Amino acid sequence: MRNDRTTGTGPDEVTLGRIETEVALLMRLGEATRRGTGTMEHRLLDRAAYVILRHLDSAGPQNVSALAAKLNLDGSTVTRQVSAMQRDGLIARTPDPADGRGTVISPTPAGLQRMAAVQAARTRLYGDILAAWSPDDRDSLAELLHRLNQALESRSRPR
Template sequence: MAHPPEAHPNTAAELGVQLVRLVRLIHRVKSQTGKKGPDGIEQSAYAILFHLVQDGPQRTGRLAESLHSEISTISRQSNALVQHGLVERQADPNDGRACLLAPTAEGQRIFREAHDQRTRWLAEVLADWSQADRLALNSLFARLNTDIETRTPNLAEPACAPQAKGGHA
């Protein structure tokens, strides 16, 4: 039986602390690798490449939606990926006026290389964990991600937030 969120405030609060800590650590690791890759492409542009390799060719608008980014940002970053031969534009088979972005063979190679590097690093991080703990972590992370994806946060305005004059928002 599912309990309302207020039934587990200490557990939820601690999870929040640990998630913030995880995000900070990931940002630290990313900052240590630099803002640009060895080929001069912004690190954030690689999210486009990874998305295309995992989910297949897509339009710029769909990528922007999936990556929670502006279309102009996706366009700029995908242009850099095209110029470096990691992504190519293809005619959309459903609409000849539109184009899809798709990874090239070189883009797929770069993706695999980065994926393998991340996998080796995470294996190092988890080296002292038991197999049962590693499996439990994967299972629980997958469950957490699925639940986060399916629930929109209800972030109500704080009670002490100032109201507009006249009581109108």
């Protein structure tokens, strides 16, 4: 008899296949939902600007290198995104107190205001989507998504 792990049809592989499918659908449907939502708040920021502002709001001012490392992105990608955000008045650059040659990026009041509007709109949207779920189910989903994100983040860090 062959080991189920080598056939790819054991219970664990079936479950992992379901997880892979559901995560792929989650990403596709999440983006489609964001794009298809009719409210203006959802369109105040693109996804990259929202993620950068959320991180800066929680972690404080950072240089581009630290920001790129935290977001697992190439420094040149973050530099382009940050430049666009600066042109839009969403972030400000100030001299880095630890390295006078560099700069740190921090959100502006306008950037924080837009981020808060998008966050509130998304929270309302998920409240509507999950209205029929029990509070315990919502708590479980939040905890499991947090654990998944932690595992993904630790996997993406350089070894």
